[in-house]
Structure formats: structure tokens, C-alpha cells
Amino acid sequence: xxxxxxxxxxxxxxxxxxxxxxxxxxxxxxxxxxxxxxxxxxxxxxxxxxxxxxxxxxxxxxxxxxxxxxxxxxxxxxxxxxxxxxxxxxxxxxxxxxxxxxxxxxxxxxxxxxxxxxxxxxxxxxxxxxxxxxxxxxxxxxxxxxxxxxxxxxxxxxxxxxxxxxxxxxxxxxxxxxxxxxxxxxxxxxxxxxxxxxxxxxxxxxxxxxxxxxxxxxxxxxxxxxxxxxxxxxxxxxxxxxxxxxxxxxxxxxxxxxxxxxxxxxxxxxxxxxxxxxxxxxxxxxxxxxxxxxxxxxxxxxx
Numbered sequence: 001x002x003x004x005x006x007x008x009x010x011x012x013x014x015x016x017x018x019x020x021x022x023x024x025x026x027x028x029x030x031x032x033x034x035x036x037x038x039x040x041x042x043x044x045x046x047x048x049x050x051x052x053x054x055x056x057x058x059x060x061x062x063x064x065x066x067x068x069x070x071x072x073x074x075x076x077x078x079x080x081x082x083x084x085x086x087x088x089x090x091x092x093x094x095x096x097x098x099x100x101x102x103x104x105x106x107x108x109x110x111x112x113x114x115x116x117x118x119x120x121x122x123x124x125x126x127x128x129x130x131x132x133x134x135x136x137x138x139x140x141x142x143x144x145x146x147x148x149x150x151x152x153x154x155x156x157x158x159x160x161x162x163x164x165x166x167x168x169x170x171x172x173x174x175x176x177x178x179x180x181x182x183x184x185x186x187x188x189x190x191x192x193x194x195x196x197x198x199x200x201x202x203x204x205x206x207x208x209x210x211x212x213x214x215x216x217x218x219x220x221x222x223x224x225x226x227x228x229x230x231x232x233x234x235x236x237x238x239x240x241x242x243x244x245x246x247x248x249x250x251x252x253x254x255x256x257x258x259x260x261x262x263x264x265x266x267x268x269x270x271x272x273x274x275x276x277x278x279x280x281x282x283x284x285x286x287x288x289x290x291x292x293x294x295x296x297x298x299x300x301x302x303x
Contacts, residue, residue, distance in 0.1 A: 009158060009245070009246055009249070010155070010158070013151070013154065013155055013158070016031065016151060017148075017151060019031060019147070020144045020147060020148070025143060028143050028144055028147050029143050029147075030256075030257075030260060031147060031151075032143065032146050032147045032150050032215070033256055033260065034252065034253055034256040034257070035147070035150035035151055035153070035154045036150055036208055036211075036212055037232065037233065037236060037252040037255065037256045038154050038248075038249055038252040038253070039150065039153055039154055039157055039204055039205070039207075039208045040058060040062065040205060040208060040229065040232070040233040040236075040252075041233040041236040041237050041240075041248045041249075041251065041252045042154075042157050042158065042161060042204075042245075042248055042249070042252075043058070043157065043201040043202070043204040043205045043208075043233070044058055044201070044233045044234060044237060045161075045237050045242055045248045046157075046160075046161055046164065046197065046200070046201040046204075047173075047194075047197050047198045047201045048234075048237075049237070049242045050170070050173040050174045050176070050177045051173055051176050051177045051194065052177045053101070053104070053108055053194070054108065054109040054234070055108070055109070055112045055198070056109050056110075056112045056113035056116065056230045056231070056234075057093070057096055057112035057113070057115050057116060057202075057230065058205055058229050058230045058233055059116045059225050059226060059227050059228070059229040059230040060092060060096075060112075060115050060116045060119045060225065060230075061089040061092055061093060061202040061205035061206045061209065062205050062206070062208060062209040062212075062224075062225075062229045063116075063119065063120070063123075063209060063221075063224035063225035063226075063229070064085070064088045064089055064092055064119070064206055064209065065085035065086075065088065065089055065205065065206035065207060065208060065209020065210040065211075065212075065213070066138075066209040066210065066212070066213040066216070066219055066223075066224040067123065067136075067213075067219070067224055068081065068084050068085040068088045068206070068209075068210050069081050069085060069138055069139075069209070069210040069211075069213035069214065070136035070137075070138045070213060070219055071136070072084060073136070073137065073138050073139040074139055078141065078145075078149070078214075081210050082149065082153075082207050082210050082211060083207070084210065085206040085207045085208075085209055085210025085211075086203040086204065086206050086207035086210075087203070087206070088206050089202040089203045089204070089205050089206020089207065089209070090199045090200070090202055090203040090206065091199075092119075092202060092206070093195075093198050093199040093201070093202030093203070094195060094199045096111075096112060096115055096198070097194065097195035097198045097199060098195060099111075100112060100115075101191060101194045101195055101198065102191065104180075112230075113227070113230065116225055116227060116230060117227075119225060120221050120222065120224075120225035121221075123221040123224075123225070124221040124222075127220075127221065134220050134221070135218060135219065135220035136218070136219055136220075137217065137218055138213045138214055138216060138217055138218065138219055139214060140214050140215075140217055141214040141215075146211060146212075146214060146215060149211050150208070150211060150212075153204065153207060153208065153211070157204050158245070160200070160204075161245065162245075164197070164200075165245075169193055169196075169197060172188045172190075172193045173193065173194075173197060175188060176188070176190055176193070176194065209224075232255070232259075233252075235251075235255060235274065235278050236248060236251040236252045236255045236256075237251055237288075238251070238278070238281060238282065238288055239251040239254065239255055239277075239278075239281055239288055239289065240252065240254070240255075240288050240289055240290060241287050241288025241289055241290035242288065243287060243290065244290050246290070247288055247289070247290040250289060250290065251288065251289065254289075258274075259274075262274075
């Protein structure tokens with residue numbers, strides 16, 4: 001990703017910094033959700049994009065961030081809660097990485113998804129048998145405050161991804177995705193790099209969860225560890241296209257808006273519609289919207 005592309009994205013993001021001043025309260029809430037999905041999608045792409053490892057553990061990190069905010073509600077300042085959410089996500093990913101990142105393909109995907117269910121039922125067991133009650137009350141923040149925190153987190157994540165892609169770790173991730181065995185033989189510490197980048201991406205998901213918890217007011221394990229938080233970011237990344245950094249961002253924006261509209265219009269069928277849409281995209285647009293635009297541009301130039 002060139003510096004020019006990053007500058008354009010950052011300029012567009014700067015315009016969003018003015019949204020609360022000229023937008024409606026509904027727009028502030030809507031774009032808070034959109035930036036949440038931007039963070040979730042880019043975090044997934046940070047690791048899974050270059051390596052090809054399909055992680056389904058996003059819901060575990062997001063839910064851990066939500067529960068971190070719930071446990072620390074009314075005890076710490078907001079910024080400390082966000083940092084703690086990031087730390088918990090980072091540590092959980094380290095644990096998963098040490099255990100699973102020697103696995104490949106479907107085995108890695110299955111284990112990471114199984115970890116979400118394991119964590120869900122562990123928290124449910126703890127609250128039912130140890131704490132005595134299920135669910136927690138979370139402190140609330142003003143919608144504008146939530147918006148700006150998500151907005152700033154999106155910018156930080158974008159800058160981190162740019163720096164990572166330009167670093168030796170980014171090059172190593174790409175080489176792992178191309179040929180992991182060859183990378184290992186060339187002296188790349190494959191396991192360490194995978195674990196560290198996986199944990200870094202999870203830190204952003206955990207931070208995101210701790211912020212969005214303030215929008216829920218009340219949470220329980222099934223709300224916090226909803227498996228949709230593992231699958232929707234993947235859909236958004238595929239929908240936009242993962243070859244360019246702005247592909248997942250565009251996918252997150254469009255998909256989030258569609259989700260908002262469809263859940264209002266057809267709440268019982270919107271996931272079915274999303275499923276059909278994803279089948280269509282995988283079958284006819286494997287490189288996403290960005291890939292489709294690139295192909296059309298090439299054809300137009302040739303003609």
C-alpha cells in the first residue's frame with residue numbers, strides 16, 4: 001500500500017471527524033457501528049489476509065473486551081478500560097496462538113471457532129455457579145464519545161497496518177502466505193511472527209469490544225460471545241476485496257449500512273439474504289468489489 005493511498009484514506013477519515021458537528025444523532029450511532037466493523041474487519045485482515053490462516057476467534061476477543069468493560073465498569077477511567085480490553089484480547093490470542101498456530105487450514109479454523117464456544121460456556125458456567133447471577137450492567141457513554149473513540153481506534157489501526165506492511169514482519173507474513181515451509185528454511189521465525197501479529201490484531205478487537213460494551217448497557221455471555229462477530233468481518237473483507245487496504249474498509253462501510261437497513265426492514269430474513277449474497281460474491285466476485293472494479297478498468301483501457 002503506497003503512502004498516497006494511505007494519505008487519501010486518512011483525509012477521508014479526517015472528514016469523518018467533523019460528522020458529529022453536521023450529522024444527526026442517528027448518523028453518529030450508525031457510523032459508530034460502521035467504524036466498529038472497520039476495526040473488526042481490518043483486524044482480521046491484518047493476520048489472515050497475508051497468511052491465509054482463517055481465524056474464527058474474533059468473537060472470543062470481542063466478547064472478552066466486552067466482559068472486561070463490564071467487570072471494570074465504574075472502577076476505572078474509560079481509556080484504562082479500553083487498554084485493559086486490548087490487553088485481554090492480546091493475551092487470549094497469545095494463548096490461542098501458542099496452541100493452534102502450528103495447525104493449518106481447516107484444523108486451525110475449527111479450533112479457533114471452538115475456542116469461542118469454549119470461552120462462552122466457561123463464562124456462562126462461572127457466572128451461574130460461582131457469581132450466582134448471569135449477566136452484568138455496563139456503564140454508558142455519550143454516543144458522540146463512543147463515536148470518537150471508535151473513529152480514533154480506526155485511524156490507529158490503519159497506521160499500524162501501514163507500518164506493519166512496510167516492516168520486515170509484514171514481508172515475513174506475506175512470505176508465510178506464499179510458502180510457509182520455504183520461509184522457515186530461509187531463516188524466518190515463522191511461529192513467533194504469526195503469534196505476535198495474531199495477538200496484535202486481537203488487541204484491537206478486544207479494545208473495540210470494551211468500547212462497544214458501553215452501547216449495550218446489559219450484557220450476558222451469549223450477547224458478548226455471539227459467533228456472528230467471527231463471521232461478519234470475514235464477509236465484509238471478502239465483499240470489499242483483500243488485495244488493497246481500502247477493500248475491507250469499503251466492504252465494512254457497505255455491509256454495515258446494508259445490515260442496518262435490512263435488520264429494520266426484514267429482521268427475520270436478513271441473514272439469509274446475507275448468506276445468498278456471500279455465495280454470489282464468492283462464485284462471481286472472488287476478489288470482491290475492488291477486484292471487480294480493477295478488472296473492468298483493465299478491460300476499458302484495453303478497448
